[in-house]
Amino acid sequence: MQKTLNFDYLIVGAGFAGSVLAERLAGAGARVLIVDRRPHIGGNAYDRYDDAGVLIHPYGPHIFHTNSAEVFSYLSRFTEWRPYQHRVLASVDGQELPIPINLDTVNRLYGLNLTAFQVEEFFASVAEPVAQVRTSEDVVVGKVGRDLYNKFFRGYTRKQWGLDPSELDASVTARVPTRTNRDDRYFADTYQAMPLHGYTRMFEAMLSHPNIKVMLNTDYREIVDLIPHGHLIYTGPVDAFFNHQYGKLPYRSLEFRHETHDTAQFQAVGTVNYPNDYAYTRISEFKYITGQRHERTSVVYEYPQAEGDPYYPVPRPENAELYKKYEALAKAQPGVTFVGRLATYKYYNMDQVVAQALATFKRLQERETARPELVEV
Numbered sequence: 001m002q003k004t005l006n007f008d009y010l011i012v013g014a015g016f017a018g019s020v021l022a023e024r025l026a027g028a029g030a031r032v033l034i035v036d037r038r039p040h041i042g043g044n045a046y047d048r049y050d051d052a053g054v055l056i057h058p059y060g061p062h063i064f065h066t067n068s069a070e071v072f073s074y075l076s077r078f079t080e081w082r083p084y085q086h087r088v089l090a091s092v093d094g095q096e097l098p099i100p101i102n103l104d105t106v107n108r109l110y111g112l113n114l115t116a117f118q119v120e121e122f123f124a125s126v127a128e129p130v131a132q133v134r135t136s137e138d139v140v141v142g143k144v145g146r147d148l149y150n151k152f153f154r155g156y157t158r159k160q161w162g163l164d165p166s167e168l169d170a171s172v173t174a175r176v177p178t179r180t181n182r183d184d185r186y187f188a189d190t191y192q193a194m195p196l197h198g199y200t201r202m203f204e205a206m207l208s209h210p211n212i213k214v215m216l217n218t219d220y221r222e223i224v225d226l227i228p229h230g231h232l233i234y235t236g237p238v239d240a241f242f243n244h245q246y247g248k249l250p251y252r253s254l255e256f257r258h259e260t261h262d263t264a265q266f267q268a269v270g271t272v273n274y275p276n277d278y279a280y281t282r283i284s285e286f287k288y289i290t291g292q293r294h295e296r297t298s299v300v301y302e303y304p305q306a307e308g309d310p311y312y313p314v315p316r317p318e319n320a321e322l323y324k325k326y327e328a329l330a331k332a333q334p335g336v337t338f339v340g341r342l343a344t345y346k347y348y349n350m351d352q353v354v355a356q357a358l359a360t361f362k363r364l365q366e367r368e369t370a371r372p373e374l375v376e377v
């Protein structure tokens with residue numbers, strides 16, 4: 001008789017959701033197998049050096065920002081940080097203007113010289129009355145009026161989502177604030193920093209524990225019936241887990257076009273948005289984001305797609321309805337926990353996924369007392 005490996009937890013997906021849970025559970029004494037169908041850990045936050053030796057984010061630019069001291073201090077166990085405040089310009093009417101819309105955006109776009117106080121009056125004068133803010137159009141026209149909406153939001157959103165802003169929940173464009181001052185940072189969070197040696201190194205540190213085994217290039221369905229395990233933690237798309245039995249839950253995809261240029265600098269800031277021209281939404285230049293010095297530079301163009309790897313849940317009422325049906329199925333599976341952006345169909349940033357995983361760990365700890373014994377076969 002031969003003893004086989006026996007895992008207390010099988011975790012599907014080695015992104016933030018799966019890796020945080022693997023680290024927490026292993027630290028609490030559980031034996032964990034974490035499986036990812038991709039050839040690497042880190043999920044969409046994975047980074048690597050490209051052929052030119054530039055650190056890139058293969059799945060698009062990932063900038064870490066959070067207001068949560070708990071999340072920041074938890075991740076600080078696995079990485080040092082480099083302070084970084086992201087700046088974005090939008091290419092509009094032949095100029096590159098700050099987005100989020102601020103005092104300088106308005107002054108430069110319209111050739112004005114307003115003060116912060118006057119721009120507040122300006123916004124009030126152009127804003128459209130919206131009785132109840134429901135959609136992504138309502139949010140913007142209700143704050144800055146139709147012209148700024150058309151120039152900065154309508155085209156970008158239609159490209160990014162394949163939907164008009166009036167068809168998307170308010171929460172989507174509400175991610176981007178409006179400012180009356182000259183603050184041109186994309187985020188206003190308390191903590192804004194990048195892992196000093198990159199995300200992948202941080203994930204390696206999280207998963208480097210004798211209780212954690214990592215299996216890559218493997219869809220969990222290939223091994224789930226072969227490897228004895230206790231509780232399952234699933235971080236992939238929730239509809240796929242249930243074989244799309246209620247139909248496909250829409251996830252928006254992207255195609256990334258990576259380029260390296262023989263120049264030290266390609267553009268003026270980390271990201272330039274193209275709301276109205278081209279098939280891509282934005283170009284990001286990694287060296288701004290990572291702080292790397294290199295004589296060449298690498299950039300990525302993002303082309304939104306309906307089909308392909310699932311990247312974004314699509315926040316709108318009919319999708320929330322369909323997700324509810326899958327959520328009910330998920331809740332009826334006591335042996336499985338669903339966590340992360342794809343499995344809970346939430347447009348979460350990295351820090352929100354970490355917070356969700358930490359909260360899930362606490363719940364699992366309360367619930368799990370007994371652990372299965374080694375199985376003899």
Ligand code: FAD
Pocket residue numbers: 012013014015016017018035036037038042043044045059060061062063064065218219220221235236237254311312339340341342348349350351353
């Ligand atoms: P994921 O990272 O998607 O991990 C899920 C993993 O599960 C994947 O690796 C997948 O391969 C694996 N998997 C799925 N199904 C299976 C299966 N059947 N078998 C085995 N493995 C499976 N957030 C920020 O905070 N700041 C940003 O600047 C930012 N920029 C972003 C830019 C883009 C283009 C995108 C798409 C997202 C961005 N995000 C950003 C969001 C961030 O990527 C997510 O919040 C975070 O990565 C989600 O982690 P997760 O573990 O839930 O999911």
Ligand code: UDP
Pocket residue numbers: 090099152153154156157160172173174175176273275
């Ligand atoms: N958005 C826009 N114009 C911009 C930037 C953002 O219309 O210049 C809208 C668009 O709908 C986008 C959403 O605001 O999907 C959220 O923007 P964010 O930069 O947070 O998107 P992400 O980085 O998650 O792709």
